Amino acid sequence: LLSVGSCPVLAQEASPYSYENQLDINNAEYEDIARLPLPADLAEKIYDRILYQGPFTSIFQLREIEGIDQPLLLKLKPLIRIEPYMERSEREERLEEL
Structure with missing residues (x-):
């Protein structure tokens, strides 16, 4: 726990994203978005x-x-960056599950 003022807060891991490695938010999984420096909710x-x-x-x-x-x-x-949402075909999803 870290303390900000008088309020303790959980220490967050450093974000794996940067200006050179931006997250495509529209096509990200929840786990990817959760790695951004923001609360889980x-x-x-x-x-x-x-x-x-x-x-x-x-x-x-x-x-x-x-x-x-x-x-x-x-x-x-x-x-983060905003890219068009890409629909994933059933086949792509099945291949990823293998």
Whole structure:
């Protein structure tokens, strides 16, 4: 545990993402999104938003998710990119399971 002010917080692992290695958020699995420097509940909200409402068309749409404020968006912006959502065929999914 780390302490920020008087509030203890869990130490997060360093994000594997960077400006040179951005996460394609629309095509990411939950586990990939959870590696971003944000709370697990927000990672779940981002994943659910893509799953149930469709992909993002702009990084700024992340602000529509409750809990993502401007400072957090600015922290995430260099770590992610917005690519068109790619439908995966049943065959691709089966091959990945093997």
